[in-house]
Amino acid sequence: MRNCRVGLVGAGGVAQRHARVLAGFDDVELVGVTDVAPEAASALAAQHGGRACADVAELLATELDAVYVCVPPFAHGPAEEAVIEAGVPMFVEKPVAVDLSTAERIADLVARRGLRTAVGHHWRYLSVLDQARDLLADRQVRMVSGAWLDKVPPVAWWSRRDRSGGPVVEQAAHVLDLIRVLAGEVTEVTAYGNGTPPPVDGADIDSVTTAALRFADGAVGTLSAACVLGWKHRAGLEILADGLALAITEDGLSIRDADGERHLPADPEAARVAVDRAFVDAVRGIGDDVRVPYAEALATQRLALAVADSARTGTTVRLAAATTPAALTTGVTVDA
Numbered sequence: 052m053r054n055c056r057v058g059l060v061g062a063g064g065v066a067q068r069h070a071r072v073l074a075g076f077d078d079v080e081l082v083g084v085t086d087v088a089p090e091a092a093s094a095l096a097a098q099h100g101g102r103a104c105a106d107v108a109e110l111l112a113t114e115l116d117a118v119y120v121c122v123p124p125f126a127h128g129p130a131e132e133a134v135i136e137a138g139v140p141m142f143v144e145k146p147v148a149v150d151l152s153t154a155e156r157i158a159d160l161v162a163r164r165g166l167r168t169a170v171g172h173h174w175r176y177l178s179v180l181d182q183a184r185d186l187l188a189d190r191q192v193r194m195v196s197g198a199w200l201d202k203v204p205p206v207a208w209w210s211r212r213d214r215s216g217g218p219v220v221e222q223a224a225h226v227l228d229l230i231r232v233l234a235g236e237v238t239e240v241t242a243y244g245n246g247t248p249p250p251v252d253g254a255d256i257d258s259v260t261t262a263a264l265r266f267a268d269g270a271v272g273t274l275s276a277a278c279v280l281g282w283k284h285r286a287g288l289e290i291l292a293d294g295l296a297l298a299i300t301e302d303g304l305s306i307r308d309a310d311g312e313r314h315l316p317a318d319p320e321a322a323r324v325a326v327d328r329a330f331v332d333a334v335r336g337i338g339d340d341v342r343v344p345y346a347e348a349l350a351t352q353r354l355a356l357a358v359a360d361s362a363r364t365g366t367t368v369r370l371a372a373a374t375t376p377a378a379l380t381t382g383v384t385v386d387a
């Protein structure tokens with residue numbers, strides 16, 4: 052079987068990480084990379100192989116088996132459309148878009164084409180997730196508390212709402228995705244932002260946001276996002292069930308129950324490698340462990356945007372009843 056020929060759209064921070072991970076796989080060949088900043092594409096190609104292409108069309112002409120779309124939230128859409136049109140399996144970094152309509156349009160095109168996709172929600176590959184799921188299997192989740200308390204990342208687009216979607220969409224999406232896995236679907240969101248941007252030039256995002264969440268099965272919860280610190284303070288979630296408290300971060304799972312307290316470590320780097328390995332294996336037809344295809348990421352995007360919209364509009368947002376997986380439900384409604 053020939054090597055998996057991969058192309059990259061975007062050559063920034065996360066693309067460099069994927070290129071590094073993929074370069075460590077002996078069945079992957081990095082064939083090309085394109086970026087609106089040609090010097091970024093050239094630098095990545097020089098470091099990890101392949102050639103710098105002028106645009107997505109030139110990249111797609113290099114006979115690819117898979118494409119990674121690693122652009123900032125506002126830039127999603129055109130690259131995906133071209134990749135889908137070419138029928139090439141596609142890995143998309145989260146968040147899949149800055150808005151809902153782009154994400155829904157791409158999800159629809161993916162479904163029509165029957166294209167293999169994966170999205171970079173690598174927390175789903177944390178080794179401790181199975182233990183958390185097992186512990187919750189015969190208990191009802193009562194309460195969830197998710198948080199991403201951090202700094203403003205050093206990329207210019209991040210602090211602009213129309214570029215990043217804001218901290219909930221851009222960053223806390225990892226936590227919201229895990230909340231969906233462990234506590235089920237959220238049906239109602241009421242969120243507040245402080246209306247004060249972080250002290251960064253041109254910023255117009257809320258520097259802190261807190262949301263109250265109501266879940267389909269009766270649980271309640273909160274999600275908080277902050278970018279007022281100079282460091283990453285905490286990112287993760289706590290879950291309470293009867294007689295059980297779980298705390299999950301990228302670094303591990305803490306468990307407290309009638310047996311006492313224990314901590315199971317996790318390796319975030321292993322999860323970042325696993326998300327790429329699973330996608331490549333699926334593309335090569337030797338594995339079936341893609342945990343977040345595009346349609347599943349759309350459900351997380353819908354939830355993140357519900358939180359952001361509620362904070363922006365000062366209203367409660369209801370998500371379509373989740374008797375089916377959220378990926379199959381449509382739309383959100385906003386209370387007037």
Ligand SMILES: NC(=O)c1ccc[n+]([C@@H]2O[C@H](COP(=O)([O-])OP(=O)(O)OC[C@H]3O[C@@H](n4cnc5c(N)ncnc54)[C@H](O)[C@@H]3O)[C@@H](O)[C@H]2O)c1
Nearest residue numbers: 061062063064065086087088122124126144145146171206
């Ligand atoms: N899964 C994760 O753990 C993880 C980690 C970091 C970043 N991300 C996500 O990856 C995305 C990119 O983040 P980043 O840190 O790499 O940003 P970045 O600013 O470092 O890099 C983005 C790159 O995309 C290029 N670009 C912009 N528009 C483009 C377009 N239309 N076509 C081609 N290239 C284009 C830019 O020139 C830049 O080089 C963000 O959505 C971020 O949330 C995910």
